[in-house]
Amino acid sequence: MNRSKSLGVALASVLLGGGALALAGFALASATPHQAALNCVPSQSAPNTCNLNLSTFPDSMAGEQGKDGGVHPDWVSYSNDNLVVPANTTVNVTIDQYDSGGSLNNAFFDQVMGTVGGTATIDGKTVSSVDPTNVGHTFTLRGIPGSGKTMFVSVPLPADSNTQSVNIGQGQYTKPVVVQFSFKTGAKGVYEWNCEFPCGSTREGQFGEAMSAYGYMSGTLTVN
């Protein structure tokens, strides 16, 4: 082969190979599952305030993750993993907690941290900490690593001991514990949150399965 032909082959290799790789990458990116965004609803009564409603379920049938079947319908889940809120706003969060629970492995997370006033309202009662032996999940949100934009919010969600049952979709659950709290959003960016109560049902640290899989007990909070 002469030089120009070799050059042609070299170019063709890069273009063909690179094109194939780009296509594969594009297919992969679009195949990565994505939940629809849950937008914070602006409050009618107060300025610069919005309301966000979430739920935690003992399975993933009722939330976004499992609404069309899902891979693991028996895994615990939050109702949404893709939360969107405006910047410099007070976010009023209401979480309906439908799951049972147990002891925290780290009692540190029985505290309410980073909320407005350092408190949360649980079934109407305002508290700054809960019983660490009877927790269902936590909602723990943290800042962007190393950006200087720190945000740390952690609210324990007590275990649901109600017996009265309610129907959501086709599923039957017990009446939830309602946890309400507010926090102020900081700078724009994508923040990560997850549950810090080990509820993943595998042996080592119980952070496997639902805890280690995207879209069940963790998600993002996009501030824009």
Place this chain on the structure above:
Amino acid sequence: MSTSTNKQSLKGMLWTWAALTVIGVIIGLYAPAWIMPKSMSNNMHLTILTMVVFTVAAAPVAAGVYATALFALTRWTHKGNDVPSAGPAVRENAMVVTTWLVVSTLLTVFLLIWGLGALAVDNGSTGKNPLVVDVTGQQWVWSFSYPGTHVSSPDLYLPLNREVEFRVTALDVTHGFWIANMGVQVDANVGTITTIHTTPDKLGTFDIRCTQFCGLNHAFMVTEGHVLTAQQFTSWLASQPQRA
């Protein structure tokens, strides 16, 4: 190849070597401090100094190899498309091999002595009233508590110029506790407490990052730390909610 050209080329090689060594030494002296995070502790001073010393020590060796390789590329390559004739049939040169071995052994011994000395300084505790901090890693949050004070916090607060003893453990899987600005790193292991000492000597804010792969949100297991004056630290402790 005549003797004179050989001598000439060796002289040129020496100059190349010297120039490359100087470049290496300059890189060694300035690059680490320029790239690495701001030093905030005694350990970090030592870390940066070791980096500088090792780079400077390695510079002449690397420069020697590069200079020879450059000369091989420019002076000793065969020109033309025919099959090159044979080079000098040198199979062994006891002097060169011995010198090489002696030099590399001496360099190694130097590195070792430096390393052992630095290790003794690095891991030693002065034992003068250290502040004990219990560090707990769990997926994917660090938490810190100060024994004797009933205070625990998601961020780390340290007083200036006082030795700190971190007692590190984990609740689920292995995490890596690392303060990049202080040159201290130790794993947080389940069921075991590992300790590490450092003395912060600059006020300011730093990041604590997890260096041991720990699952889904490993990249987000980052926490801020602050070095405060002794007075600020005391008032911070007092302002924190007490836990039973």
Place this chain on the structure above:
Amino acid sequence: MSIDTHSELDAHGAHDGGHHEPPEVVDGRQRMGVWLFIGGDMIGLGALLFTYLYLRGVNSGGHWMSMWGYTGHPYSYYYNILDVKGGSIPNPKLIHVGTLSAGLNWLVTVLTVVSAGIIWAAERGLRATKNAKSYSTLAAASTVVTVVAIVFTVIQLRHIPQIFSAHNDSLTMAYTAYDSAMMAIVGSTLIHLIVLAFLGLGLTIRSARGAINGTKWYQARLVRFFWVWVAVASVIISAVTTTINTIH
């Protein structure tokens, strides 16, 4: 490289199954291969014993031979209880497991040593008397002894106690560190014995069909090397696991 051609040397080589190369040459090569495999196996045994001794030495949380949980029932038993009551079982107890039967360990070892002895004696007999028939009989006997050892190894494996533990939502049957190490060691013994049984059966059939006989006995020796090594390994394993087990 200077090369002299050498027409005396045989022109057929590797793919002749040793028909043209002198059998001593092929044998020497295969002997080295077997020794190298045994060498690799020795590293494996070393790693197994390292695991055992390391876990015993570290004794994380004092749990070398104990664990929080319940014992005595299969998983489904607890699962049913939990399913019916819809809650977790309260207050797990600290359960101490005992050492596995040293007698069974040593019985397997003795059987392995005996089978190795039979194979060795049979080979000496074959080389002395050239009687392939009696070799075949002895190889069969050795295989039978090995199969008996396999049975006892399986019994030993089945006697490793499992403990049911429940933490929040995580329910599991688990082994203590001691039990885990023993499971790996006994499992490894089992695999080795199965290989021996296969080899023993092969020797029996081959010698009966004349593939191994008074002049072609090299393979019998190769198998014997491995067999004796497994017996030695078995002695080492039993000695270590029955003397160094509890923590005082």
Place this chain on the structure above:
Amino acid sequence: MTTTLEQAKTAAIPQGGGLHRRLNMATAMIGGIVFASLFWYLAHHFLDATSRTYSDEVAGSLTIGWIVGFWLGIGAFVAPLRWLIGRDNTRADDLYLAGQGQGTSRYWKFTTDHKVVGVQYIIMTMVLLGAGGILAMAIRTELIVPGNHFVNQQVYNGFIAVHGMLMILALIVAVAGPWGNFVVPIMCGARDMAFPRLNALSLWTLVGAAGLLLTTLAVGSLTMGWVVLEPIADQAGVGMDFFAMAIIVFTVSTTVAGVNTICTILTMRTKGMTLARLPIFVWGAIIAAALGLYAFPYFSLVEAQTLMDRTFSTSFFVANAGGTGWLQANLFWLMGHPEVYVILLPAVAALFEIAAVMSRKPVFSYRSAVAGMTGLAGLSILVWAHHMFTTGWAPTLGGPFMLTTELISIPTGLFFLVLIGTLWRGNIWMKLPTIWMFGFIANFIIAGVTGIYLSDIPLDDQLHGTMFVTAHFHYVFVGSVLFGAVSALAFWYPKVTGRFLNEFMGRISFWLTFIGVQVTFLAMFASGLRGMPRRYSSYAFIFEHTNLMTTIGAYIIMAGMLVLLGAVITSWNKGEPAGPNPWHANSLEWMVPTPVPLENFEVLPVITEDPYNYGEELVRS
């Protein structure tokens, strides 16, 4: 393919072969899938579905089914069963197995001819490198900007684990596989490997393992790095079971290959081929094989323990039941550090060979070369805990392990001495192999110097677990081993195909790859020094610029590798014809015709001196 076609024409297909006649890669795949399904069904049917470990038990059974079926389908069990019933192969059977007269189809079969196995290894290496490379590109694409925009953390974590393992496997076989099989027996003056059937077995076992490894991504989240860190590997999805089984099967392959290589070199040398006359590459092959034989049993055991923890609920790595993650770290690195030299030594030894031929000089200080490789191998089994300096395990052993680790710079220094000494005042033939060799020298210096930093505990306390470490070992693996492997490929390619690897494309590829490596990994050093830990799916804004540079560099490497792939494929049939001895070298592989006939030598040669007598005939005459 010239080699196959010409042989196909000249020789008749021998009678015999028995069952082997009907088996090939397709039947192996079918066998694997059928048995995997069967085992899956049986496990699914008979195991306790309420057990927590049920899914792992099913996955584990499936993987065993795959490998058993694959072995059955490729014909790995034919010989043992024939041995069992006393029906040994006839010469016709053996010739059939060696692929006589079977044309290209023998490349897809359980063929025992060492040259066929060598070519199969070339293909295998390229497939593994390609798959690992695609994952590398995906990883770098994710890291262009902070945040998870391309894939999410879960997918990304799987990428880093499988990328790491695929690349390690690819590099373990990259030089030792193709050339340890294709040229080493000829270099020794042997007609084949000592155990031709085991040779085929090791290759096809590797293929089976690679199949398992490639499916791991599809079947579940992998929450560990390639070191299969415990206890976190216990948390991973069923992909972990595939991963562990793939490694166990892989160690079978390396052990078998190691025994085979050692036996070949020690017992199959032709008359006059004393150890002192061995081509230096043969020394590299045997030392690496011996080291692999030592190292891989640990790997096998630690993965078996991981699998047992997951399927039988043992507690090797579970702290609250008496286990400890440090056990995994110890066993893994007992394998892990020697393994680095299993990867490195064949590449270095090949470069010694190439340096001598291309600079038309003897290998400088042959004894230092052998001593350096042996010393490195010996030391490598005593340094494993330097990977554990920051784990908190046995701090008192820090000093001793620092000593052994730093001693490694002495034998490594000998490698430079031998290479530089061989080039010294040579008449260097600047062909493709030489160019890639110079790339190796430039990169290996950087790899070595940064390795010294990491051996020092106070510095390691800062750099461990950061991108600095990642950049360091990528300079070793990509900058050094890959360059050595490409050099070896360019050097022996004419022996395999009868044609030169396209010089022009090879040079384009070299420059792209060389520049790409510097951009990628120098920037990665900077990321690490600034404080970016490794295996991060997202990072702080202060790491933005260096990461962007790394990604750009990685794309350049990809372009370089694609050009090389293009060159390898197009040169195979259309390259410039090379003749049997294109480099005018003296070792035995160049003395036999190209394509190399089955059984290599018509008459076995007798050796009277070593192959490095360049320039000496003149002196003597």
